Amino acid sequence: MKATFPHFGYDTYALKTFVEDLGAEVVLGPPASKRTVELGVEHSPELICMPFKITLGNLIEAMEQGADTLLMAAGARKCRFGYYHYLQEQALARLGMRYKLVPVAQYSPYAFVFQLIPSVFHVSPVRVVRAIAIMLEKSLLTQEFRVLLNRKRAVDFREAERLKKPALEMVEQARSVKAIRRARRGLDRMFSCNGSAAPGHNGRKPGLAVGLVGEIYMMIEQFANQEIEKELGRLGVEVLFERSLHHHLLHLLRLDRSYFRSQRLARRYLRECPGGEAMRTVGESIHFVERKKVDGLVHIFPFTCMPENIALEALQQLSEDSGVPVLSLSFDEHTSRTGLLTRLEAFVDLLKRKKRVQGSSRN
Amino acid sequence: MSKVLLGIDVGSISTKGVVIDPEFRVLASSYLRTQGSPIKSIKLLLRELGRQMDGKAVIAGAGTTGSARRLAGVVVQADIVKNEIIAHAVAAGQYYPEACTVLEIGGQDSKIIILRDGIPVDFAMNTVCAAGTGSFLDHQAARLSIPIEQFGDMALKAESRVNIAGRCTVFAESDMIHKAQLGIATNDIIAGLCDAIVRNYMNTVARGKDIRPKILFQGGVAANVGVRSAFERTLEQKVVVPEHFLVMGAIGAAILAGEETEGRESRFAGFETADVAFETRAFECDGCPNRCEVVEIVREGEVIDRYGDRCGKWSEDLSKSSQPETVSQT
Numbered sequence: 001m002k003a004t005f006p007h008f009g010y011d012t013y014a015l016k017t018f019v020e021d022l023g024a025e026v027v028l029g030p031p032a033s034k035r036t037v038e039l040g041v042e043h044s045p046e047l048i049c050m051p052f053k054i055t056l057g058n059l060i061e062a063m064e065q066g067a068d069t070l071l072m073a074a075g076a077r078k079c080r081f082g083y084y085h086y087l088q089e090q091a092l093a094r095l096g097m098r099y100k101l102v103p104v105a106q107y108s109p110y111a112f113v114f115q116l117i118p119s120v121f122h123v124s125p126v127r128v129v130r131a132i133a134i135m136l137e138k139s140l141l142t143q144e145f146r147v148l149l150n151r152k153r154a155v156d157f158r159e160a161e162r163l164k165k166p167a168l169e170m171v172e173q174a175r176s177v178k179a180i181r182r183a184r185r186g187l188d189r190m191f192s193c194n195g196s197a198a199p200g201h202n203g204r205k206p207g208l209a210v211g212l213v214g215e216i217y218m219m220i221e222q223f224a225n226q227e228i229e230k231e232l233g234r235l236g237v238e239v240l241f242e243r244s245l246h247h248h249l250l251h252l253l254r255l256d257r258s259y260f261r262s263q264r265l266a267r268r269y270l271r272e273c274p275g276g277e278a279m280r281t282v283g284e285s286i287h288f289v290e291r292k293k294v295d296g297l298v299h300i301f302p303f304t305c306m307p308e309n310i311a312l313e314a315l316q317q318l319s320e321d322s323g324v325p326v327l328s329l330s331f332d333e334h335t336s337r338t339g340l341l342t343r344l345e346a347f348v349d350l351l352k353r354k355k356r357v358q359g360s361s362r363n
Numbered sequence: 364m365s366k367v368l369l370g371i372d373v374g375s376i377s378t379k380g381v382v383i384d385p386e387f388r389v390l391a392s393s394y395l396r397t398q399g400s401p402i403k404s405i406k407l408l409l410r411e412l413g414r415q416m417d418g419k420a421v422i423a424g425a426g427t428t429g430s431a432r433r434l435a436g437v438v439v440q441a442d443i444v445k446n447e448i449i450a451h452a453v454a455a456g457q458y459y460p461e462a463c464t465v466l467e468i469g470g471q472d473s474k475i476i477i478l479r480d481g482i483p484v485d486f487a488m489n490t491v492c493a494a495g496t497g498s499f500l501d502h503q504a505a506r507l508s509i510p511i512e513q514f515g516d517m518a519l520k521a522e523s524r525v526n527i528a529g530r531c532t533v534f535a536e537s538d539m540i541h542k543a544q545l546g547i548a549t550n551d552i553i554a555g556l557c558d559a560i561v562r563n564y565m566n567t568v569a570r571g572k573d574i575r576p577k578i579l580f581q582g583g584v585a586a587n588v589g590v591r592s593a594f595e596r597t598l599e600q601k602v603v604v605p606e607h608f609l610v611m612g613a614i615g616a617a618i619l620a621g622e623e624t625e626g627r628e629s630r631f632a633g634f635e636t637a638d639v640a641f642e643t644r645a646f647e648c649d650g651c652p653n654r655c656e657v658v659e660i661v662r663e664g665e666v667i668d669r670y671g672d673r674c675g676k677w678s679e680d681l682s683k684s685s686q687p688e689t690v691s692q693t
Contacts, residue, residue: 033652316571346448350483
């Protein structure tokens with residue numbers, strides 16, 4: 001069996017370790033590129049959202065490399081995402097390739113551990129639990145990597161980009177719980193940041209910090225969001241985020257406290273969940289604004305995403321109430337890079353000017 | 364000799380330039396069509412501004428903005444290269460400190476900027492679609508053989524206003540043709556078009572924005588009194604078109620250049636740059652499947668700037684010294 005799954009930003013490393021721990025060989029396609037999107041678009045319904053197109057392209061490219069077992073996240077509770085695998089299966093069938101697509105239903109930990117994974121990989125539930133434990137640890141490492149990278153970029157962009165490769169090698173090689181914890185300490189030393197850019201932290205020159213919120217795939221897959229964290233870092237802004245594979249896993253195990261907090265906070269603007277992750281987007285935004293005191297919010301989501309469009313309305317209200325600017329950006333394969341960079345640049349300029357005026361009026 | 368500031372705004376359709384004095388009064392200004400070759404139009408602009416200034420002042424700072432801001436910045440060796448949103452906001456805040464809203468419609472983009480106490484606090488720009496911008500009005504005026512300058516006046520003469528579908532320019536055009544075939548007067552159709560442009564703007568760009576007076580209307584389309592009156596009707600507010608509405612972006616770039624060069628010399632190459640040979644080349648990088656289109660700017664045979672690559676392989680290869688500061692780190 002040669003298993004594959006769509007790329008998922010830096011969290012790909014954690015997913016890869018998980019599947020390998022189940023005894024399967026992992027064949028990943030190349031990281032998403034223009035070709036991936038073209039392949040995806042060619043075999044997708046026209047108005048479907050960006051995550052569908054890129055993940056389909058990922059799967060096709062992995063099959064070209066010999067993958068035969070495709071793992072695709074599934075779960076009908078959220079939005080049309082729950083139906084992706086049905087449509088992708090149809091699209092792939094038309095290509096006439098030999099494969100088996102496994103929809104990885106996520107919302108029952110019991111079924112996942114005792115039925116789904118053992119039946120696909122022929123392993124015992126004990127081994128599944130062990131692999132999950134390591135994945136939890138490893139996803140914490142990839143999350144930590146992203147936090148440190150974003151922090152470093154805001155202070156010393158070139159150095160951060162230089163450190164990225166050796167740091168990722170370290171992430172990739174750590175496979176046992178012990179090694180992963182060692183790697184986490186290693187990353188801390190490597191990036192040697194003292195604390196966050198959030199106001200006046202650790203005597204560092206206070207910089208700008210923005211909270212990145214929105215749809216989970218767009219936030220995690222750096223190709224899909226055109227490396228928005230990198231571009232904001234280049235402009236000297238530290239990007240805070242909460243959405244990651246680690247938090248998602250905790251959420252599936254009903255252990256994610258930030259999830260419950262977001263649900264509670266979001267009720268200020270949304271009486272009930274309109275679908276997708278709208279509640280989380282809104283709740284996280286309130287958290288970033290009120291607790292983390294960010295200078296601005298950047299909200300990203302796929303073009304035509306219904307739940308996030310509703311969240312957008314709530315965020316505009318939040319922005320009005322709190323005075324914290326929000327930049328909402330929808331993405332699809334036509335999103336122009338120049339346009340995106342212009343908006344980011346203008347947004348950061350706006351935050352800087354605002355901060356300068358506030359700073360001078362306080363003195 | 365007095366010290367003055369230069370601002371250049373190179374957009375998709377037009378190239379604008381101004382020279383302002385330290386009190387931000389406009390000494391010279393020029394507006395011309397970009398006509399697909401920004402380098403040529405930047406040179407023509409410099410020549411024209413140089414002629415108007417006639418060696419009377421020293422340029423103490425130069426700034427560029429607009430969609431070709433980077434190219435323009437390299438050609439004139441600007442002190443600052445800034446996006447058009449901030450440039451427009453700065454100019455508006457300078458001339459009208461009490462302004463709270465800036466509506467801006469240019470050749471191919473439209474934006475809204477929300478100001479409070481003279482500083483920008485929020486903005487939006489058209490994203491997926493450019494329906495209802497200047498180039499569409501141009502196209503319709505040409506199709507009806509009406510000079511674009513008269514377009515707005517005709518709208519004001521309308522006796523009744525017809526409803527034109529404004530969501531998509533192609534459908535708007537078919538709707539206009541259909542209404543003409545029904546025998547509706549041209550004036551009424553043009554008025555309907557102005558309404559449709561404003562309706563589209565309000566529903567997309569300005570959606571959810573807190574529009575408070577005083578409201579400014581800038582950019583090329585502000586010349587169109589029909590669109591302005593349609594805005595006034597929709598917003599039920601007076602809409603002010605600033606005296607220099609066409610060159611507000613350029614003025615903003617000049618003001619920013621003044622801030623940037625405080626206490627140091629300008630890098631401006633001089634109006635004589637108009638005679639230096641510049642060239643742009645584009646090639647597709649085959650380093651990875653992203654196949655980025657990389658643009659090179661060549662001055663007299665020497666590559667002075669490259670951009671367009673996602674990974675930075677080409678752009679970071681050049682020495683940083685010859686490029687203007689695009690962003691200043693806090």
